[in-house]
Each structure stands twice: as C-alpha cells, then as structure tokens.
Amino acid sequence: MSAVQAPVGTAPVAIRQDPAGRRGGVGAGRAVTGLAGAWLAFVVAHRLLSGRWWLWLAPELIPPLAFVAVPGLLFVLAVVAGRFHARVALLAVAGLLLGGDLAGLNLAVLRTPPSAPPDAVRLVSWNTTVWNATDDADVFYGSLTARHADIYLLQEYKPDNDPARRDADLARLRREFPGYQVVLRGELVTVTRFPVVAVVALPADPPAGSDWRTDYWEVKSLRTDLRVRGRIVSVYNTHVLVPLDLSSPLRELFYRRRHEFFQRRETQYRALAADLDRNPNPVLVAGDLNTSPAMADLRRLTDRLTDAGRASGSAYPTSWTIGGRRWWRLDWTFVSSDWTVHRYRLRDARGMSDHQVQDVVLSLSGAR
Template sequence: MDPDSVSPRSRHSTGVRLLVAATALWAAFLALDLLANGRWWFWLIPGLAPPLLFLAVPVTLLALAWTLPAAGSGLRRWLVPTAVLLLVAALPRTGLNWSAPAPGSAAAPAGPGIRVFSWNTEYWDTTDDPDAFYRFLHAQDADVYLLQEYLAWVRGTHTQIDELDRIRREFPGYQVVAAGELVTLSRFPVLATPAVGPAVAADAPWSEVFTRRKVLRTDLDVRGRAVSFYNVHIPVQVDTRESVFGRAFYRVVREADAARREQFAALERDTAANSRPLLVAGDFNTSPAMGDLDRLRARLHDARAASGDLYPGSWGGILGADWWRLDWAFTNDGAAVDHYAFVDDRGMSDHRGQQLRISLPHRGQDRCRWHVLESWCARHPRHP
C-alpha cells in the first residue's frame, strides 16, 4: 500500500492505539516492579536499567497524551491522569534528590566535624600509578577512609595483595583495619571490630574472607564518643563474561541474589541493634531503581540530603555522565551529614568517591526524621 494513500485519521488511530498499548505495558511493568523488586532474584536483571528510565517513560507518555487532538479528548481525559499516576508511582525509583535546591543536613552541626572518604578503588593501585593512587587518597584529607577492593585481578580471578606496610607508611598516625577486600583507616582509636554477616573462622583463607566478609564494622573513639563505621561492598548481581542466552548467566544472578540478601539482612540487623551514632557507606552495587535497599533507606538517613546534585550518580561514565548511583552513605539519628559529594576518581576507578563531613549532635538534641523536611530542619534546628 502506498503510504500517501493512508488517511490522517487512520494514522491517528494507529498512534492512539500504540499510546494506549505503551501506557498499559508500562503500568504492567510498574505493577510487577512493585511486587517483585527486592523480592524475586530475577528482578535484579530489570533492575539494571538506568533509574532515570522511571522518569523518562511516564513523562513521555504524559506528553503524548497531553498533545492528543480534540478528536481524542475523551481518551485524553483518561490517559493524562493515568500517566500522572504512573509518574508519581515511579518517582521513588528515579534517584532524584529533592533536597538539591537547598542541601543541608538533618541537624545543625554540633562540634568539630568528621571527614570521611568512601571509595571503591577498583583493584587498589594494581591498575594505576601507585604514587598517583596514594596522592589521590592523601588529597581527601579524611579522618576516616572506608575503602573497597583491596585486591588485584589476576588471570581472571580476585587475588589477595599485601600492601599493609605501605599503607601504614603512607598514613602514619592512622589505625588500619583490614578484612578480605575491605580496608578502614582511622585517625581515631579503634575500640572494637564486631563481626557483621556470616561467620568466618579466624584462620579462614583469604578467598573465604573475601567471599563472606562484605561488611567491615569498626567502632571508633571519636573525641570521647563511641561511633560505628560500616565499610560495605555488596556483591555484584551479574557476571558480564557470561552470555545472557546461557544458563550460567542466570545461575550467577540467583546465587548473587542469595549472597546479597545474606549481607543486607546482617547489615540491617546489626544497625538496628546498634544504639551508637553510626555511618554506613560503600559500594552497594544497588541503584535507586532496585528494592534491595528499601528497608535500610526506610530506617536510616540517606546522606544525599546534604548534596547539591539533583541526580547524584557514582557509576557509569556513559556519554560523560554517571547514570547509576551504586555508592551510598547512611546515618542514624546519632549522626548528621553536613556535606556530601561525589568526587572525580581521576581515571583510577569505575566508581566516584564519596566525600562526607559528619557531626555528632549533642546528646538529647532532636533530629528531624522526615527526609522531605531534612533541608528545612537543617536551617531551623530545635533544641531541648
């Protein structure tokens, strides 16, 4: 058939049918996401999508529905509110930072701050100029460093490295705590290192510690107060070396889901039982589009409230932008984040570093719990 012979009315009808179908498909996807996200191992795969997709799709549907001609006004009265509802339902998965117009902590700074730097180093300094690597760390001038991937990639496998002597030389006066691939450096005295997660024997080989210790808790004496710092690296959910058409790919996803759940559950239990001020930070391999962090985010305070970025991203590097936030930082009511930013990794990692300044409100100082009001609370602190 000659395309010119197709009537405008026929083309319009086809377009409307496609719009209705797209709206229905997106509604079905969101319904499945509500039911399966964070609950079904397979949903880790759709969860790999850029979180901004949850904004782009409903906004596009809304724009198309709004521009329907007068002949389709009856349908428009149905499609427009539907698209608005789908947009509202998807907003929590977009990763947008609603505090960006007026970033601030959820409590007024109290006393000298604690500078923290958390970073997935991507195989430590084994793929970089070691001197440049350590210069970058020194430039952060942090009181506490929470570093992940203290290891190397050799012949297709994660391999132990031994640089503790150099670390101590590079950071004199710091306490060094290492477990598997996790290293915590502190200017403050170490009080304890309680185990979090699956039990690992003291004499277990490094490979077992690497596999099972994905949370390193270090309790520090911060100017006379005990504060807990959790250094986190949740296992990645996919193996990109496997074909999506092979069984091995899905076996890896299912096994990764079990390992991730075990680590998340342990972290949630430990932080819930910990009455001390605490900071949880690291590479969670979890984007805002994934439900794995929902329980932790519901109980702790996301540091992004102190960020000025409307869309904080830490990983991706596609078209000059980081489209995924995989690195997170949280505090409880005992600690407040006064500054939070992602810093350029200078080509030494596929993750940007998290730079934080936290303060410890005075005992008894009220802390606003509602995330949507965190910026307001920072400017209008209440005192007992």
C-alpha cells in the same frame, strides 16, 4: 457530508473527511495508550518483584531516571493522541506517582546544610576498583592522603592471589597514614585516626587462618566501633555483591549464578539490617552497595537511616561511570539521627576507578 454550490452546469462537489487520516489518528492514540498501560504495568510489577524474585534482577537494572522520563514523555504524547489523550495522561500520571521516588532525584537540593563545626568529622568512602593494580602507586596513595580525612572506608583491596603483593601494599598504606589504625577483612579496609574499640565482620567472620578469597566472599560489611569525641560510634564499610554477572543469557550458568548472586545479596543485606537493629550506637554506613535508587534492596537502609546525599547540592547525584559518563548512583552513605551531615560530594577518581569518591563532612548531634 456537506456540499458547496457549484457553478451552473456542473455537478455539486462533495467535501469528505479523510477516513485514512481518521484511522491513523485512532491507531496512534491506541498505540500510545498501550504504551502508557504497559509502562504502568511494569512499574507495578517492579514494586512487587524488585528485591523479592531473583529473575527480576535484570529488569530492576533499568536506569532510574526512566521512572520520571518515561511518564513525562507519555504525558507529552498524550497531547497529540487525539481523543485518547485524557486516558494516556491519567496512565502517565499514575506511573509517575507510583514510581517517581525510584528515579534517584534529590528533592532536598535547595536546602542549605548547616555549617560544619570545628570538630566535624571528615569521611572518605571509595571503591578503588582493584586497588592500584592498574594505577601509578604514588598517584594512588597521594590521592588518598590529599583528602586529609579522619576515616577512610576503602573497598576492593587487592582481589588477586598474590599474598606478597597484598602485604606490601598494606605495609605502604600504614606508612602513608602514620597515627592511623588500619583494619582489614578481605577486600575491605578501614583507616581511621580515631581509636578502634571493636571490630565485627558481616555476614560472618571467617575462622582464623582462612585464605583471602574466603574472606572476600564472606565479609561484605566491616563494622568498626570507634571512640569519636568521647562517644562510641559504629562505622560500616560495605561492598554488596553485584546483582549479576555478564555471562551469556543463552547459557545455564547465567541463570544459576543470577540465583546465587541474589541469595548472597539477600544474606548480606539481612545481616547488615539485623546488626543495625540491635546496635545502640550512632551508626554510619558507607560504600559501594551495587544498588541503584530504583532497587528495592535499598529500602533496608532508607527505612532505618538517612541518606547523606541529601546534602550533595545535586538534583541527581551519580557515582558510577561507564565510558567516561556518570550514569547513576551505586555508592551511598547513610547515617543515623545522631549525625548531622554538613557536606556530601562525589569527587572525580581521576581515572583510577569507575566509582566516584564519596567525600562527607559530618558531626555528632543528638541521641539516637
């Protein structure tokens, strides 16, 4: 307490600090510290549980940018958190260091990819979202042929129960691509101008004569071995199952199906990783993986291959659209060291799909 000299005949006036204001600052500091600690705990839990525990499927769908945005916001709050600011800043930095690589940022954005040679291969991969069921057929097929790609990896080919309609679409696809070979398993279609020397369905190839629905559930990666520039290369057309369905969490079905989907995704990723490990050929994996940069499942590929998106020229590549906005990336292309990626672009699907079109230019280089 301090006092100032009052005029003669008056009592001294005491100037006191406001206890309420001090308590408010302390309370705000504690709240921010609690938020920073909670976020760090979430990141640690995510690192431990993502891809390992089926009940973590919902939390791991957090927008990937949150792993840099939340620590950044906490660091800003630390500046105004009074005497707690150092503690908040330390927690925020720890959260950023532990989770920053999950945000999906492309740190190679400033690097210029090498120019493509004349014999470079052009690849298109696209989740067509139920083929052309709701699209003008001429526009749909025209959008494919206009890409002038050497290899097309297409997902969600006619997931319905009308065999005649599926067969008609397949006949038109062959007419639209004269000189190409068409390989089909369930929902996966590979169209290539290179000779096909072998076909492998993963996790398993259903027995001959199985219906389309069985093929749809059992085949989630379609490997075609192609003869490209005198070498045999393996191209994997992949569509991993969605992490969970959208039924009500108040129903038992929600949790039963979440566990089922987790197990199916695990089977699909394990089969793909095992085939990659025993495959001596140059490899390329592309498709809709239904896996964001924040999900640990992606490590099955990033530990083995290189993300072609490093050549995208975008600091934050995004491929999945909701409500007209692209939010994060679910569509990927990975390559072995035999390939050099010269260009990677995510093209507008013109309203025909909620997935962007992956457009990749690459060439064969050194040995694997």
